[in-house]
Amino acid sequence: MLDTVLFYLFATLTLGGAILTITRRNTVHSAIWLITSLLGVAGLYLLQQAEFLAGVQVILYVGGIMVLFLFVIMLVNLEQAAKEKQFTGQKWVALAVVAALVLQGLWFVAEGAGRFKLGSPSAPSTETLGNSEQVSRVLFSQYLLPFELASILLLVAIIGAVVMAKKRI
Amino acid sequence: MHPVTTVHYLFLSAALLIVGTIGVLTRRNIVVILMSIELILNAVNINLIAFSHQLANVHGQVFAIFVITDAAAEAAVGLGILIALFRNKETVNADEVDILKW
Numbered sequence: 432m433l434d435t436v437l438f439y440l441f442a443t444l445t446l447g448g449a450i451l452t453i454t455r456r457n458t459v460h461s462a463i464w465l466i467t468s469l470l471g472v473a474g475l476y477l478l479q480q481a482e483f484l485a486g487v488q489v490i491l492y493v494g495g496i497m498v499l500f501l502f503v504i505m506l507v508n509l510e511q512a513a514k515e516k517q518f519t520g521q522k523w524v525a526l527a528v529v530a531a532l533v534l535q536g537l538w539f540v541a542e543g544a545g546r547f548k549l550g551s552p553s554a555p556s557t558e559t560l561g562n563s564e565q566v567s568r569v570l571f572s573q574y575l576l577p578f579e580l581a582s583i584l585l586l587v588a589i590i591g592a593v594v595m596a597k598k599r600i
Numbered sequence: 601m602h603p604v605t606t607v608h609y610l611f612l613s614a615a616l617l618i619v620g621t622i623g624v625l626t627r628r629n630i631v632v633i634l635m636s637i638e639l640i641l642n643a644v645n646i647n648l649i650a651f652s653h654q655l656a657n658v659h660g661q662v663f664a665i666f667v668i669t670d671a672a673a674e675a676a677v678g679l680g681i682l683i684a685l686f687r688n689k690e691t692v693n694a695d696e697v698d699i700l701k702w
Contacts, residue, residue, distance in 0.1 A: 487668060506686075522626055532614065
Protein backbone atom coordinates (compact mmCIF):
# COMPACT_ATOMS: atom_id res chain seq x y z
CA MET A 432 0.00 0.00 0.00
CA LEU A 433 2.70 2.45 1.07
CA ASP A 434 4.76 1.21 -1.89
CA THR A 435 1.98 2.09 -4.30
CA VAL A 436 1.50 5.58 -2.86
CA LEU A 437 5.25 6.26 -2.95
CA PHE A 438 5.51 4.94 -6.52
CA TYR A 439 2.82 7.32 -7.76
CA LEU A 440 4.35 10.21 -5.79
CA PHE A 441 7.82 9.68 -7.31
CA ALA A 442 6.37 8.99 -10.75
CA THR A 443 4.49 12.30 -10.61
CA LEU A 444 7.67 14.11 -9.54
CA THR A 445 9.65 12.49 -12.35
CA LEU A 446 7.18 13.05 -15.17
CA GLY A 447 5.95 16.46 -14.01
CA GLY A 448 9.52 17.67 -13.59
CA ALA A 449 10.43 16.35 -17.03
CA ILE A 450 7.49 18.06 -18.75
CA LEU A 451 8.21 21.36 -16.99
CA THR A 452 11.91 21.02 -17.92
CA ILE A 453 11.22 21.02 -21.63
CA THR A 454 8.55 23.74 -21.56
CA ARG A 455 10.03 26.51 -19.37
CA ARG A 456 11.31 29.65 -21.10
CA ASN A 457 13.90 30.46 -18.44
CA THR A 458 16.77 27.95 -18.60
CA VAL A 459 17.51 28.20 -14.87
CA HIS A 460 13.92 27.13 -14.16
CA SER A 461 14.41 24.22 -16.56
CA ALA A 462 17.48 23.17 -14.58
CA ILE A 463 15.60 23.35 -11.25
CA TRP A 464 12.77 21.20 -12.63
CA LEU A 465 15.29 18.73 -14.03
CA ILE A 466 16.74 18.41 -10.51
CA THR A 467 13.21 17.64 -9.23
CA SER A 468 12.83 14.98 -11.91
CA LEU A 469 16.20 13.40 -11.12
CA LEU A 470 15.37 13.29 -7.39
CA GLY A 471 12.13 11.50 -8.28
CA VAL A 472 14.14 8.92 -10.22
CA ALA A 473 16.41 8.48 -7.17
CA GLY A 474 13.28 7.77 -5.09
CA LEU A 475 12.21 5.14 -7.62
CA TYR A 476 15.63 3.47 -7.26
CA LEU A 477 15.13 3.36 -3.49
CA LEU A 478 11.73 1.72 -3.94
CA GLN A 479 13.42 -1.07 -5.90
CA GLN A 480 16.16 -1.79 -3.38
CA ALA A 481 18.89 -0.14 -5.43
CA GLU A 482 20.15 1.98 -2.55
CA PHE A 483 23.71 2.43 -3.85
CA LEU A 484 22.45 3.68 -7.19
CA ALA A 485 20.04 6.10 -5.48
CA GLY A 486 23.03 7.61 -3.68
CA VAL A 487 25.04 7.77 -6.90
CA GLN A 488 22.10 9.45 -8.64
CA VAL A 489 21.84 12.20 -6.02
CA ILE A 490 25.60 12.78 -5.69
CA LEU A 491 26.55 12.56 -9.36
CA TYR A 492 23.50 13.93 -11.16
CA VAL A 493 22.12 16.48 -8.74
CA GLY A 494 25.46 17.33 -7.17
CA GLY A 495 27.76 17.12 -10.19
CA ILE A 496 26.10 17.30 -13.58
CA MET A 497 23.47 19.87 -12.60
CA VAL A 498 26.08 22.18 -11.03
CA LEU A 499 27.97 21.93 -14.33
CA PHE A 500 24.78 22.90 -16.19
CA LEU A 501 24.17 25.87 -13.89
CA PHE A 502 27.78 27.06 -14.32
CA VAL A 503 27.44 26.96 -18.10
CA ILE A 504 24.09 28.80 -17.91
CA MET A 505 25.94 31.45 -15.93
CA LEU A 506 28.83 31.65 -18.44
CA VAL A 507 26.63 31.81 -21.53
CA ASN A 508 24.40 34.81 -21.98
CA LEU A 509 20.89 33.39 -22.25
CA GLU A 510 18.88 36.60 -21.80
CA GLN A 511 18.64 37.16 -25.54
CA ALA A 512 17.61 33.54 -26.18
CA ALA A 513 14.85 33.71 -23.55
CA LYS A 514 13.13 36.48 -25.50
CA GLU A 515 13.15 34.59 -28.79
CA LYS A 516 11.04 31.73 -30.13
CA GLN A 517 11.54 28.65 -27.94
CA PHE A 518 10.55 25.83 -30.27
CA THR A 519 11.73 24.84 -33.74
CA GLY A 520 9.21 24.02 -36.43
CA GLN A 521 9.91 20.31 -36.06
CA LYS A 522 6.71 19.39 -34.28
CA TRP A 523 5.66 17.01 -37.08
CA VAL A 524 8.96 15.13 -36.83
CA ALA A 525 8.51 14.93 -33.05
CA LEU A 526 4.92 13.77 -33.49
CA ALA A 527 6.01 11.03 -35.93
CA VAL A 528 8.73 9.76 -33.56
CA VAL A 529 6.36 9.79 -30.58
CA ALA A 530 3.70 7.97 -32.62
CA ALA A 531 6.27 5.28 -33.49
CA LEU A 532 7.24 4.89 -29.81
CA VAL A 533 3.59 4.67 -28.70
CA LEU A 534 2.89 2.06 -31.40
CA GLN A 535 5.85 0.03 -30.12
CA GLY A 536 4.43 0.24 -26.61
CA LEU A 537 1.01 -0.91 -27.78
CA TRP A 538 2.60 -3.75 -29.74
CA PHE A 539 4.48 -4.76 -26.61
CA VAL A 540 1.27 -4.83 -24.60
CA ALA A 541 -0.58 -6.78 -27.29
CA GLU A 542 2.11 -9.31 -28.23
CA GLY A 543 5.14 -9.37 -25.99
CA ALA A 544 3.84 -8.85 -22.46
CA GLY A 545 2.75 -12.46 -21.98
CA ARG A 546 6.09 -13.87 -23.07
CA PHE A 547 8.13 -12.04 -20.45
CA LYS A 548 5.87 -13.09 -17.55
CA LEU A 549 6.08 -9.62 -16.06
CA GLY A 550 4.10 -8.32 -13.14
CA SER A 551 5.22 -10.78 -10.49
CA PRO A 552 8.60 -9.70 -9.11
CA SER A 553 10.51 -12.87 -8.32
CA ALA A 554 11.08 -14.00 -4.74
CA PRO A 555 13.03 -11.52 -2.60
CA SER A 556 16.70 -12.33 -2.87
CA THR A 557 18.11 -14.50 -0.11
CA GLU A 558 21.43 -12.64 -0.34
CA THR A 559 22.71 -11.57 3.06
CA LEU A 560 25.13 -9.00 1.63
CA GLY A 561 24.09 -5.35 1.39
CA ASN A 562 23.27 -3.75 -1.93
CA SER A 563 26.54 -1.76 -2.26
CA GLU A 564 28.56 -4.87 -1.49
CA GLN A 565 26.70 -6.95 -4.08
CA VAL A 566 27.17 -4.25 -6.74
CA SER A 567 30.86 -3.82 -5.96
CA ARG A 568 31.51 -7.58 -6.03
CA VAL A 569 30.04 -7.84 -9.53
CA LEU A 570 31.57 -4.55 -10.72
CA PHE A 571 35.12 -5.40 -9.63
CA SER A 572 35.16 -9.01 -10.79
CA GLN A 573 32.98 -9.68 -13.79
CA TYR A 574 32.88 -6.11 -15.12
CA LEU A 575 36.47 -5.13 -14.34
CA LEU A 576 37.48 -4.47 -17.96
CA PRO A 577 34.44 -2.25 -18.74
CA PHE A 578 35.14 -0.43 -15.47
CA GLU A 579 38.70 0.39 -16.55
CA LEU A 580 37.49 1.38 -20.03
CA ALA A 581 35.00 3.75 -18.37
CA SER A 582 37.92 5.44 -16.62
CA ILE A 583 39.61 5.96 -20.00
CA LEU A 584 36.34 7.39 -21.34
CA LEU A 585 36.24 9.87 -18.45
CA LEU A 586 39.87 10.87 -19.09
CA VAL A 587 39.04 11.51 -22.76
CA ALA A 588 35.98 13.53 -21.70
CA ILE A 589 38.08 15.65 -19.30
CA ILE A 590 40.65 16.45 -21.99
CA GLY A 591 37.93 17.06 -24.58
CA ALA A 592 36.02 19.44 -22.34
CA VAL A 593 39.18 21.42 -21.49
CA VAL A 594 40.24 21.65 -25.17
CA MET A 595 36.74 22.75 -26.22
CA ALA A 596 36.34 25.41 -23.56
CA LYS A 597 39.88 26.82 -23.81
CA LYS A 598 40.33 30.11 -25.66
CA ARG A 599 43.61 29.29 -27.39
CA ILE A 600 45.29 25.90 -27.41
CA MET B 601 -5.20 -0.12 -5.22
CA HIS B 602 -3.21 -2.42 -7.49
CA PRO B 603 0.27 -3.40 -6.33
CA VAL B 604 3.09 -1.82 -8.33
CA THR B 605 4.57 -4.23 -10.86
CA THR B 606 7.48 -4.10 -13.27
CA VAL B 607 5.07 -3.07 -16.04
CA HIS B 608 4.31 0.17 -14.15
CA TYR B 609 8.01 1.04 -14.21
CA LEU B 610 8.26 0.16 -17.90
CA PHE B 611 5.42 2.52 -18.78
CA LEU B 612 6.88 5.31 -16.63
CA SER B 613 10.20 4.82 -18.40
CA ALA B 614 8.53 4.90 -21.82
CA ALA B 615 6.71 8.12 -20.92
CA LEU B 616 9.96 9.73 -19.71
CA LEU B 617 11.70 8.64 -22.94
CA ILE B 618 8.92 10.24 -25.01
CA VAL B 619 9.11 13.51 -23.06
CA GLY B 620 12.89 13.58 -23.56
CA THR B 621 12.54 12.86 -27.28
CA ILE B 622 10.04 15.70 -27.69
CA GLY B 623 12.48 17.99 -25.88
CA VAL B 624 15.41 17.05 -28.13
CA LEU B 625 13.40 17.44 -31.33
CA THR B 626 11.48 20.65 -30.62
CA ARG B 627 13.54 22.96 -28.39
CA ARG B 628 15.92 25.53 -29.90
CA ASN B 629 18.06 26.17 -26.82
CA ILE B 630 21.06 23.79 -26.79
CA VAL B 631 21.23 23.74 -22.97
CA VAL B 632 17.66 22.41 -22.80
CA ILE B 633 18.46 19.87 -25.53
CA LEU B 634 21.32 18.52 -23.39
CA MET B 635 18.96 18.35 -20.39
CA SER B 636 16.49 16.35 -22.50
CA ILE B 637 19.27 13.89 -23.33
CA GLU B 638 19.79 13.43 -19.58
CA LEU B 639 16.06 12.66 -19.28
CA ILE B 640 16.35 9.99 -21.99
CA LEU B 641 19.32 8.36 -20.23
CA ASN B 642 17.36 8.36 -16.96
CA ALA B 643 14.48 6.59 -18.70
CA VAL B 644 16.92 3.87 -19.75
CA ASN B 645 18.19 3.59 -16.17
CA ILE B 646 14.66 3.16 -14.76
CA ASN B 647 14.19 0.28 -17.20
CA LEU B 648 17.47 -1.37 -16.17
CA ILE B 649 16.68 -1.07 -12.47
CA ALA B 650 13.14 -2.39 -12.95
CA PHE B 651 14.46 -5.56 -14.60
CA SER B 652 17.28 -5.85 -12.06
CA HIS B 653 14.61 -5.89 -9.33
CA GLN B 654 12.38 -8.27 -11.27
CA LEU B 655 15.15 -10.80 -11.88
CA ALA B 656 16.73 -10.32 -8.41
CA ASN B 657 20.30 -9.81 -9.60
CA VAL B 658 22.53 -6.73 -9.59
CA HIS B 659 23.87 -6.81 -13.15
CA GLY B 660 21.30 -4.25 -14.25
CA GLN B 661 22.50 -1.88 -11.54
CA VAL B 662 26.12 -2.23 -12.71
CA PHE B 663 24.96 -1.38 -16.22
CA ALA B 664 23.10 1.68 -14.87
CA ILE B 665 26.35 2.86 -13.28
CA PHE B 666 28.02 2.73 -16.70
CA VAL B 667 25.12 4.69 -18.20
CA ILE B 668 25.55 7.39 -15.52
CA THR B 669 29.30 7.54 -16.33
CA ASP B 670 28.45 8.07 -19.99
CA ALA B 671 25.94 10.77 -19.08
CA ALA B 672 28.59 12.64 -17.08
CA ALA B 673 31.13 12.43 -19.92
CA GLU B 674 28.52 13.51 -22.47
CA ALA B 675 27.40 16.50 -20.37
CA ALA B 676 31.00 17.68 -19.85
CA VAL B 677 31.95 17.51 -23.54
CA GLY B 678 28.58 18.85 -24.72
CA LEU B 679 28.76 21.89 -22.48
CA GLY B 680 32.38 22.46 -23.55
CA ILE B 681 31.25 22.48 -27.18
CA LEU B 682 28.44 24.87 -26.23
CA ILE B 683 30.93 27.32 -24.69
CA ALA B 684 33.16 27.14 -27.79
CA LEU B 685 30.08 27.69 -29.99
CA PHE B 686 28.91 30.67 -27.96
CA ARG B 687 32.37 32.24 -28.15
CA ASN B 688 32.45 31.95 -31.94
CA LYS B 689 28.84 32.53 -32.99
CA GLU B 690 27.18 34.37 -30.06
CA THR B 691 24.18 32.04 -30.14
CA VAL B 692 22.79 29.12 -28.14
CA ASN B 693 20.07 28.20 -30.64
CA ALA B 694 20.53 24.90 -32.45
CA ASP B 695 18.88 26.09 -35.70
CA GLU B 696 21.19 29.10 -36.09
CA VAL B 697 24.25 26.86 -36.44
CA ASP B 698 23.85 26.15 -40.15
CA ILE B 699 27.17 26.95 -41.84
CA LEU B 700 27.35 23.43 -43.30
CA LYS B 701 23.92 23.88 -44.90
CA TRP B 702 23.66 25.43 -48.38
